[in-house]
Amino acid sequence: xxxxxxxxxxxxxxxxGHPGLAQHMxxxxxxxxxxxxxxxxxxxxxxxxxxxxxSLDEAQARKHALNCHRMKPALFNVLCEIKEKTVLxxxxxxxxEPPDPQLMRLDNMLLxxxxxxxxxxxxxxxxxxxxxxxxxxxxxxxxEHSDYRAKLSQIRQIYHTELEKYEQACNEFTxxxxxxxxxxxRTRPISPKEIERMVSIIHRKFSSIQMQLKQSTCEAVMILxxxxxxxRRKRRNFNKQATEILNEYFYSHLSNPYPxxxxxxxxxxxxxxxxxxxxxxxxxxxxxxxxxxxxxQEEANMYAARTAVSATSVSAHGSQANSPSTPNSAxxxxxxxxxxxxxIQ
DNA sequence: AATAATGATTGCGC
DNA sequence: GCGCAATCATTATT
Numbered sequence: 001x002x003x004x005x006x007x008x009x010x011x012x013x014x015x016x017g018h019p020g021l022a023q024h025m026x027x028x029x030x031x032x033x034x035x036x037x038x039x040x041x042x043x044x045x046x047x048x049x050x051x052x053x054x055s056l057d058e059a060q061a062r063k064h065a066l067n068c069h070r071m072k073p074a075l076f077n078v079l080c081e082i083k084e085k086t087v088l089x090x091x092x093x094x095x096x097e098p099p100d101p102q103l104m105r106l107d108n109m110l111l112x113x114x115x116x117x118x119x120x121x122x123x124x125x126x127x128x129x130x131x132x133x134x135x136x137x138x139x140x141x142x143x144e145h146s147d148y149r150a151k152l153s154q155i156r157q158i159y160h161t162e163l164e165k166y167e168q169a170c171n172e173f174t175x176x177x178x179x180x181x182x183x184x185x186r187t188r189p190i191s192p193k194e195i196e197r198m199v200s201i202i203h204r205k206f207s208s209i210q211m212q213l214k215q216s217t218c219e220a221v222m223i224l225x226x227x228x229x230x231x232r233r234k235r236r237n238f239n240k241q242a243t244e245i246l247n248e249y250f251y252s253h254l255s256n257p258y259p260x261x262x263x264x265x266x267x268x269x270x271x272x273x274x275x276x277x278x279x280x281x282x283x284x285x286x287x288x289x290x291x292x293x294x295x296x297q298e299e300a301n302m303y304a305a306r307t308a309v310s311a312t313s314v315s316a317h318g319s320q321a322n323s324p325s326t327p328n329s330a331x332x333x334x335x336x337x338x339x340x341x342x343x344i345q
Numbered sequence: 346a347a348t349a350a351t352g353a354t355t356g357c358g359c
Numbered sequence: 360g361c362g363c364a365a366t367c368a369t370t371a372t373t
Contacts, residue, residue, distance in 0.1 A: 232353050232368045243351095258362085279361085280353060287363065288351090 040071065051187070067186050079189030103207075106214040113221050115156045148228045155224065159217045163210065170206040174199055238281075242271035246281050250289075251303035257286055 047066060051059050066072065110116035181195045227233060238246075249267060250257050259267060264278045271278070289296050 230354080230368085235352050235369050237351065237370065277352080281351095283362065283364095284352070287365095291364095 063187055076185075076189060080191040080194075083189050084191065084193075100211075103211055103214070106211065106218055109218055109221075110159075110214060114152070115159055115217060115221060148224065151224055152221070155217060155220050159213065162213050166206060166210050166213065170203065173206075174202050177202060238271065238273060238277075242273060245270050246278070246285070247299065247303050248307060250282065250285050251300050252307045254300070257282060 047062060051062055051066075054062065107116060177198060178195060181190050181198060184190055185195075237243075246267065249259065249263075253259070259278070259282060261275075264275050264282075268275045268278045
């Protein structure tokens with residue numbers, strides 16, 4: 001019920017009644033009465049308000065005069081405090097900045113890829129060594145790898161120069177703004193705290209720009225990786241002998257062209273390719289054979305004839321064992337017209 | 346330069 | 360995990 005008066009009292013923040021000002025004025029204006037002080041302040045404020053109407057030289061002189069005025073520090077502090085209470089307190093609350101998880105992720109990735117970290121020694125020698133250490137396959141691989149390294153270091157260089165540019169621009173801008181604010185704080189209530197806040201705002205802005213750089217660098221690295229890691233891009237056909245061996249197996253097991261794990265391993269060893277390459281080959285072969293048997297007719301006949309010949313020659317030498325483990329008849333895949341029958345004769 | 350062949354990858358169902 | 364089918368990207372051929 002009777003809270004109204006108290007509320008109204010607490011809201012009454014006027015300039016004349018400001019405790020800080022009163023305190024400052026006590027030692028500044030010894031001997032004058034209240035009317036005089038008010039007159040003084042009104043005078044100063046009037047001068048400040050009209051300063052823009054004057055010519056440049058005049059304004060400069062007036063600014064200097066005001067700056068040297070004995071009331072200046074007091075007024076300045078009061079204005080700063082009022083400003084702090086009215087404007088900045090609104091934004092002051094949301095001041096804390098937790099480390100952005102996304103930024104951390106980007107940083108970690110760049111570090112892991114060797115883009116952000118310290119410069120790793122020199123050029124092609126180190127790259128080749130690294131390639132040899134990781135690859136172990138041979139010259140082909142190391143050539144690819146050094147190419148990869150070269151491109152990566154290119155990205156790295158761009159990243160660093162850009163980052164440095166941003167850093168420099170940020171510093172330049174910050175000092176510029178700080179100087180400006182310091183300069184303006186001679187005529188405008190700008191507290192050091194406010195300048196500090198402004199600097200942190202600038203830093204935040206620039207770090208968000210840096211994050212964009214990091215983001216795009218990450219993307220570039222990912223694209224580079226996918227380019228070089230995708231085996232489709234460095235595909236080499238198998239040599240003649242390898243395809244020969246694979247085809248031989250395929251056509252002699254046409255009824256069931258699914259080599260077991262062991263068979264795949266053996267084929268891989270014989271062709272000096274990996275087991276998964278063997279699997280890929282058989283996968284491709286099966287589907288392509290099935291899709292267009294006619295096209296493979298000739299090939300099928302050729303290999304069938306060849307195995308038939310080798311089988312007969314083997315059996316002619318005495319051993320009666322059937323060479324392929326699975327006979328070639330009933331099954332999923334249609335056979336070509338010429339069906340090699342090793343039981344022939 | 347077009348086109349075919351070929352090894353590798355991806356998405357889906359089992 | 361495997362195989363199939365579709366597809367990609369490169370290499371060989373015309």
